[in-house]
Structure formats: structure tokens, C-alpha cells
Amino acid sequence: MIEPASAENITTDSLAPSDGGQDGAPGDSSRAPLLELTGLKFSYGAGSAFQLTVDHFAVEAGQTVLLLGESGTGKSTLLNLITGVARQQAGEIKIVGQKMRADKPAQADRLRGQHIGLIYQSLNLLPYTSVKQAVVMALAFSSLRRKRIRGPVDQEVKRLLNLLNLDATALFDRPVVALSAGQQQRVAAARALIGRPELIVADEPTSALDSKNQARFLDLVLGSLDRSSQSLLMVSHDERIAPLFDRVVRIEELTA
Amino acid sequence: MRLWALIWQSLFSRRLSVVLTLVTLALSVALFLSVTRLQNAARNSFERSIAGVDLIVSARASDLQVLLYSVFRLGDPINNLSWESFEQWSADPRIAWSVPISLGDSHRGFRVMGTTNAYFDHVLYGNNQSLAFASGKGLDDLFDVVLGAGVAQKLGYGLNDRLVVSHGTVSTGNSEHDDLPFRVSGILEPTGTSIDQTLLVSLEAIEAIHLGWQTGRKLASGNADQLRQAELQPTQITAAFVGLNNRLRIFHVQRAVNSYDEEALTAVVPGVAFARLWSIVGVAEQAFRAIAVLIVVLSILAMITMILTTLSERRREMAIYRSLGATPLVIAMMLLSEALVIAFGGCLTGWLFVQATSRIGASMLQERLGLLLPQHWLTWGELWVLLAILASAGAAAIIPAALVYRSTLADGLTVRS
Structure with a gap:
């Protein structure tokens, strides 16, 4: 299951350097990796002891990847780089063939909104929203994800909620604060999944849940993915969940 | 969303x-x-209150005072204008018409103004509109009264109703002249100006009210028919509204009135006084x-x-x-x-x-x-x-x-x- 990060020899040259135009087309993503990091170097500044270097890391379309590591090893930093919030000193990050450039925040935000669904450890939802409002919120900032929904939005929201084992009819208009922590995380997952973004990024999404709910949450999220086009990159310190993923990468190996 | x-x-x-x-x-x-x-x-x-008047002539006072009491019936005049002076100036060839007004009485809180029927012909309001009667007509008899629209509405008077005018501006109720009832001869259309709040009577009627009151208490002689026979020629008035033959000579006539030898007079150009008021x-x-x-x-x-x-x-x-x-x-x-x-x-x-x-x-x-x-x-x-x-x-x-x-x-x- 555990695969060292030695893929750079295989994939770098096969990358088509074209920008844009391949929004969500599965044909394209099968050719090039969905997410690709090359020659990445990051530090918090000249005086900082912390340094992150990734020679090469790629996630293929439809793949589920677990990034394992203890806290303080740079997992969150790596996610910040991938989602275009932190800015690397050198190297390149590409999502669906487009460069993620944190030096151009507006561009990075747009790329993230269209192609990445995010799930955090906690505090994913705004307390004053209803379940439905919380899920469709993702569509407010992404025209692409809006367009991908065929048919009524409400129906798609219900489909996702049901897939995630939430009683859509009963919970649809309930305020999110009335839900349990486990249910809230599943609403957050529905929000990340709606409009089928190519990459779901989850940062320790189960750390606020008890062990029974942890396994259930992962099962449901993995089961709700559209495996033909959606990839999952999850960060965790919990080795026990490794068997659930296509591929497991240890952060120490990645950054060595 | x-x-x-x-x-x-x-x-x-x-x-x-x-x-x-x-x-x-x-x-x-x-x-x-x-x-x-x-x-x-x-x-x-x-500004709608008065139009068509070239000069307001009164006893010596400031422009604003004259404007306030003659046009808005606010406050009381300090001095009156003698009837002789009024007649003298009315005869002046530069003057086309003149309307005397006499203030000083009230009816249930509304001002009573003595004037002549010429008022309805010459004194305009708003955009040079003339006063119109909603019902009835002008002043014929000594005890005729024409009501402003507001007075008629507020007090509920109709044509031919009888009412009593008291002396002074404060309505006290107990000094009213029960024996001098006035008859409503006309009611004016609303104008949105101070005329709406005014009762108009003849100058002679103002004299008649005062005749019985000159000693400060009611005399027994106040009989209506006797009064009709009496000599009621006013000796003084509050002010006069004046129209000129040639409006280009307004300031010329104003100067002449202001420097009149027989009596200390003031002639006010309404537009100029308004400008001062606004300043x-x-x-x-x-x-x-x-x-x-x-x-x-x-x-x-x-x-x-x-x-x-x-x-x-x-x-x-x-x-x-x-x-x-x-x-x-x-x-x-x-x-x-x-x-x-x-x-x-x-x-x-x-x-x-x-x-x-x-x-x-x-x-x-x-x-x-x-x-x-x-x-x-x-x-x-x-x-x-x-x-x-x-x-x-x-x-x-x-x-x-x-x-x-x-x-x-x-x-x-x-x-x-």
C-alpha cells in the first residue's frame, strides 16, 4: 500500500504544458495527472528552520491518496501550497493542467473554487445556515460547478446527502447547528462534492469525530466520489485508515 | 445559489x-x-402670499414689520396710517389702484381685516391668481363678512350664517358683541396663504365695532340700525396695498412716499422685503x-x-x-x-x-x-x-x-x- 515518492522519472516529460480549456474533461485527466507538484521549495522566511521540499508528487484522476504524517511535518503547509494559499519559493503546482499561482491570489482562488472541494477538521459550516444553504454555498463562487449540475440543484443536494447517509427530506431545511458533529462533517463533505470538482482535499476531517463515526465518515465519502473523474487527497496522522485508500504516501518520504 | x-x-x-x-x-x-x-x-x-402688489404703504416702520403684519397678519402695527394721507396718495397720478386694510380684531382666534371690495379685484396670490369665491360674493352691507376657506372649514360656517366679532386679537369669549352680528356674505376658495385664515369685513364695519367700545366697555347704544345710519368714515387704516401705472417707477414712487412731508410713511416693495426676510x-x-x-x-x-x-x-x-x-x-x-x-x-x-x-x-x-x-x-x-x-x-x-x-x-x- 505504501508507495515511495519516486514517480518523477515516469511522469514529468509526458505533461502537456497547455493551460486552460481542459475543465473537467475526463479524457484529458487520464492523460496527465490531475495534480502535479514539481521541484517545490517552501520556507516561512530566511530565519525559519522549517523547510519543505517536494521533488515530485502527482495524483492521478480518480485516485484516492492518503498523505500520512505526524503534526509539524508540513502536512498543512503542503495543503496550503496545493490550494494556492501559501506561496512557494520555487517549483510548480498544476491542477487539471493549470498552474496554481499563490502570487496571483484571485487566479488561485478561482482555480480552487472550480476544481477543489475542501473539507477541514472542523468549523466547516456557518452556524446560521440551513443544511441546504450550507451545501449550495459552494456553487455561489464557481460557475463551472454550477454548470455541471444537470437538473434541479435541490435534487442534486438531496442525492448527495442521501449518498452520505443523511436523511435529506428531514434535514434539508434544518439549521446545521442542530446536527451532530458527525452529521455536520458529512454536510461539509456534500458541499465539497457538489458540482463534481476534480480534487477533494480533506485535512484530518475525522479528527473531531469518535472512532466509530470516523470509519463511517470515510466509507461514506469514499463511496460518494465519482471515481471516474474525482480524486481524493486526504491528510491524516492515523495509519489505521490506510487500507481504505488506493495509495498511501508518507510525508517524510515525499519531502526527503 | x-x-x-x-x-x-x-x-x-x-x-x-x-x-x-x-x-x-x-x-x-x-x-x-x-x-x-x-x-x-x-x-x-x-412667497405665494401676495402678488400683483407693487408697494405696501404704512406708517413708518421697518420693511419686515410691514411685510409681516400687512401680508401675514403677524404681530400688530405700531402706528396707523391716516385716512387723509391714504386719500392723498390714492389720487397720485402714478398710482393705478390702492386697497386699504385695517387690522386689529379677531373672531375665535382668526384675524379680522377691514378692507374694501377692491381687495378681491387687485390683490393676487400665488402665480398672479386672483381670489375667487367658493360661494356668495363680496361686501355689500355694513355687517357683511367674507370668510377665508380655512376659517369657514374650521369653524363650520356656511353662507348667511351669523357671527360675532370681538375687539382685540385674543378670543376671550366674554367681551363679544352679541348685539352686532355679522352675516357671512361670501366664502373664498382655498389659496394656501394667510387669507385662508382671515375674516374680511368693510372698513366701516371695523369703525362700527370700535364705536361702541371707545371707552373700553360696552355701551348701550350699539344698535345695528343706528350704526348703519352713523358716520363711519375711518380716520386711520393699518396699511394700503398699491398698484402703479408704470412698474418701472416703483423705486421712484417708493422714495417719494418715504419722504412725504405730512406724515412719516414707509413704502415697502414686497419682493425686496421678502429677500430681506429670507436672508x-x-x-x-x-x-x-x-x-x-x-x-x-x-x-x-x-x-x-x-x-x-x-x-x-x-x-x-x-x-x-x-x-x-x-x-x-x-x-x-x-x-x-x-x-x-x-x-x-x-x-x-x-x-x-x-x-x-x-x-x-x-x-x-x-x-x-x-x-x-x-x-x-x-x-x-x-x-x-x-x-x-x-x-x-x-x-x-x-x-x-x-x-x-x-x-x-x-x-x-x-x-x-
């Missing part, structure tokens, strides 16, 4: 403070609009307007304060929007729209409030003050004011928007709170 829906959701979640802010703004907008409208109405109704009243008007503007500014500041104080609580909201792909600029714009929504709501509510209260208050204002409140929806001037309020609200909202822009950039996608 669209952006406006998110803005609405967020505003709704803070509805109490949002509504309070909106009400603050609405009230200040309402105050501003009312002050402006009342000022316009006052100016309008003052005095204008200061107070400006002060009122400045206060209203300050209150609007304060309520905009209150709105910005409300938005600013909630910002730290809303960092999570901003971080979530950003994780969903909102650029910092979009988030700043959302905040700006929020301010504009509140400002727009405030302007709309304030305007509606003024609209509603001016409908209700208009009749009261006309009854009590003779002020005709304009019944319009929105003037261009008011529209500009409202747009200016919106614009300044938007401009002020740039502060929280810029703060949010910076903090969302710094916070990134997660806020540990």
Missing part, C-alpha cells in the same frame, strides 16, 4: 443589529427629507439643514461601526467563502453590497415614512399654519440627496471592505476560533 443570496443569509443572521441600523438611517433620512420639504413649503407659501430666515434654514446632514452622517458612521464590530466574528465566514473560491475582492465587494443594501433599505424606509406622514400631516399643517405641503413623490433634488447618501454609505463601507480584503488574505482558508 448566487452571491446575493449569501449576502442576504448573512444579513438575516444578524437581523437585529441590521434592522436597528436600518431604522437609524431611515429616521435620519426622514428627518432630512422633512426638513427640506417643510422649508420649501414655508418658502413657497410665504434672515436663511441662516436658521441652513442651520437646520446642517443638523439634518450631520445626523445622516452619524447614522452612516453607525452603520460602518456595526459592520466593523462584527468583522472579527465573521472571519470564519470569510475563510469559508475563500475556501470555496471567493477572491478577496469578491468578499470585499460582498461587504460593500451589504452596506449598500442597508443604506438603500434605510433611504427607502425613510422616504416611505415621510411620504406616509406628509399625507397625514398635510391637512394639520394647512389648518394650523396655512402651510401647503407639496404632495409629490420624489423631486429630482431629493433623488440626488438619496443617491448622495447611498454613495457616501458605499464610500464609507470601503473601510471595512479593505480591512476584510487584507484579513482574508492573511487568514487564508482556516480560522482557528
Whole structure:
């Protein structure tokens, strides 16, 4: 299951350097990796002891990847780089063939909104929203994800909620604060999944849940993915969940 | 889901403070609009009060005094004009017509003015409109009285009703002349000027009222038929409205009247006196307007304060929007729209409030003050004011928007709170 990060020899040259135009087309993503990091170097500044270097890391379309590591090893930093919030000193990050450039925040935000669904450890939802409002919120900032929904939005929201084992009819208009922590995380997952973004990024999404709910949450999220086009990159310190993923990468190996 | 829906959701979640802010703004907008409208109405109704009169001639007094008591029946004249002087000047070839007026009596709080039928022919109001009778006609008999529209409506008098005129301007009830009943011979159409609040009688009638009262107490001799026979030629009047043959000579005639040897007289050009009146009243008007503007500014500041104080609580909201792909600029714009929504709501509510209260208050204002409140929806001037309020609200909202822009950039996608 555990695969060292030695893929750079295989994939770098096969990358088509074209920008844009391949929004969500599965044909394209099968050719090039969905997410690709090359020659990445990051530090918090000249005086900082912390340094992150990734020679090469790629996630293929439809793949589920677990990034394992203890806290303080740079997992969150790596996610910040991938989602275009932190800015690397050198190297390149590409999502669906487009460069993620944190030096151009507006561009990075747009790329993230269209192609990445995010799930955090906690505090994913705004307390004053209803379940439905919380899920469709993702569509407010992404025209692409809006367009991908065929048919009524409400129906798609219900489909996702049901897939995630939430009683859509009963919970649809309930305020999110009335839900349990486990249910809230599943609403957050529905929000990340709606409009089928190519990459779901989850940062320790189960750390606020008890062990029974942890396994259930992962099962449901993995089961709700559209495996033909959606990839999952999850960060965790919990080795026990490794068997659930296509591929497991240890952060120490990645950054060595 | 669209952006406006998110803005609405967020505003709704803070509805109490949002509504309070909106009400603050609405009230200040309402105050501003009312002050402006009342000022316009006052100016309008003052300037409409008299037209077609070239000069007002009275005993020596200041322009403003003459204007106030002769046109607005406000206050009392210090001196009267002698009948001789009036006749002398009426005969002057430069003068086309002259209407004498005599003030000093009241009927149940309304001013009684003695004059002649020439008043209805020559003294105009508004846009050179002449006084029209709603019913009846002018003054024929000694005890005829013509009522302004407001008097007739307020006191419920109709044509041929009988009424009593008391001496002096205060209605006390016990000094009324029961034996000198006047008959309503005509009722005027409403004009929105002080004439609406006035009772018009003949000059002789004013003399007749006084004849029985010269010793300060009621005499037994006050018989109506006897009075009709009596010599009632007035010896003095309050003022005279004068029209000239050649209006280009107004100032020439004014100078001649002012330097009349036989009696100390003052001739007032109404337009000039109005200009002086506005230069005095204008200061107070400006002060009122400045206060209203300050209150609007304060309520905009209150709105910005409300938005600013909630910002730290809303960092999570901003971080979530950003994780969903909102650029910092979009988030700043959302905040700006929020301010504009509140400002727009405030302007709309304030305007509606003024609209509603001016409908209700208009009749009261006309009854009590003779002020005709304009019944319009929105003037261009008011529209500009409202747009200016919106614009300044938007401009002020740039502060929280810029703060949010910076903090969302710094916070990134997660806020540990």
C-alpha cells in the first residue's frame, strides 16, 4: 500500500504544458495527472528552520491518496501550497493542467473554487445556515460547478446527502447547528462534492469525530466520489485508515 | 445559489443589529427629507402670499414689520396710517389702484381685516391668481363678512350664517358683541396663504365695532340700525396695498412716499422685503439643514461601526467563502453590497415614512399654519440627496471592505476560533 515518492522519472516529460480549456474533461485527466507538484521549495522566511521540499508528487484522476504524517511535518503547509494559499519559493503546482499561482491570489482562488472541494477538521459550516444553504454555498463562487449540475440543484443536494447517509427530506431545511458533529462533517463533505470538482482535499476531517463515526465518515465519502473523474487527497496522522485508500504516501518520504 | 443570496443569509443572521441600523438611517433620512420639504413649503407659501402688489404703504416702520403684519397678519402695527394721507396718495397720478386694510380684531382666534371690495379685484396670490369665491360674493352691507376657506372649514360656517366679532386679537369669549352680528356674505376658495385664515369685513364695519367700545366697555347704544345710519368714515387704516401705472417707477414712487412731508410713511416693495426676510430666515434654514446632514452622517458612521464590530466574528465566514473560491475582492465587494443594501433599505424606509406622514400631516399643517405641503413623490433634488447618501454609505463601507480584503488574505482558508 505504501508507495515511495519516486514517480518523477515516469511522469514529468509526458505533461502537456497547455493551460486552460481542459475543465473537467475526463479524457484529458487520464492523460496527465490531475495534480502535479514539481521541484517545490517552501520556507516561512530566511530565519525559519522549517523547510519543505517536494521533488515530485502527482495524483492521478480518480485516485484516492492518503498523505500520512505526524503534526509539524508540513502536512498543512503542503495543503496550503496545493490550494494556492501559501506561496512557494520555487517549483510548480498544476491542477487539471493549470498552474496554481499563490502570487496571483484571485487566479488561485478561482482555480480552487472550480476544481477543489475542501473539507477541514472542523468549523466547516456557518452556524446560521440551513443544511441546504450550507451545501449550495459552494456553487455561489464557481460557475463551472454550477454548470455541471444537470437538473434541479435541490435534487442534486438531496442525492448527495442521501449518498452520505443523511436523511435529506428531514434535514434539508434544518439549521446545521442542530446536527451532530458527525452529521455536520458529512454536510461539509456534500458541499465539497457538489458540482463534481476534480480534487477533494480533506485535512484530518475525522479528527473531531469518535472512532466509530470516523470509519463511517470515510466509507461514506469514499463511496460518494465519482471515481471516474474525482480524486481524493486526504491528510491524516492515523495509519489505521490506510487500507481504505488506493495509495498511501508518507510525508517524510515525499519531502526527503 | 448566487452571491446575493449569501449576502442576504448573512444579513438575516444578524437581523437585529441590521434592522436597528436600518431604522437609524431611515429616521435620519426622514428627518432630512422633512426638513427640506417643510422649508420649501414655508418658502413657497410665504412667497405665494401676495402678488400683483407693487408697494405696501404704512406708517413708518421697518420693511419686515410691514411685510409681516400687512401680508401675514403677524404681530400688530405700531402706528396707523391716516385716512387723509391714504386719500392723498390714492389720487397720485402714478398710482393705478390702492386697497386699504385695517387690522386689529379677531373672531375665535382668526384675524379680522377691514378692507374694501377692491381687495378681491387687485390683490393676487400665488402665480398672479386672483381670489375667487367658493360661494356668495363680496361686501355689500355694513355687517357683511367674507370668510377665508380655512376659517369657514374650521369653524363650520356656511353662507348667511351669523357671527360675532370681538375687539382685540385674543378670543376671550366674554367681551363679544352679541348685539352686532355679522352675516357671512361670501366664502373664498382655498389659496394656501394667510387669507385662508382671515375674516374680511368693510372698513366701516371695523369703525362700527370700535364705536361702541371707545371707552373700553360696552355701551348701550350699539344698535345695528343706528350704526348703519352713523358716520363711519375711518380716520386711520393699518396699511394700503398699491398698484402703479408704470412698474418701472416703483423705486421712484417708493422714495417719494418715504419722504412725504405730512406724515412719516414707509413704502415697502414686497419682493425686496421678502429677500430681506429670507436672508434672515436663511441662516436658521441652513442651520437646520446642517443638523439634518450631520445626523445622516452619524447614522452612516453607525452603520460602518456595526459592520466593523462584527468583522472579527465573521472571519470564519470569510475563510469559508475563500475556501470555496471567493477572491478577496469578491468578499470585499460582498461587504460593500451589504452596506449598500442597508443604506438603500434605510433611504427607502425613510422616504416611505415621510411620504406616509406628509399625507397625514398635510391637512394639520394647512389648518394650523396655512402651510401647503407639496404632495409629490420624489423631486429630482431629493433623488440626488438619496443617491448622495447611498454613495457616501458605499464610500464609507470601503473601510471595512479593505480591512476584510487584507484579513482574508492573511487568514487564508482556516480560522482557528
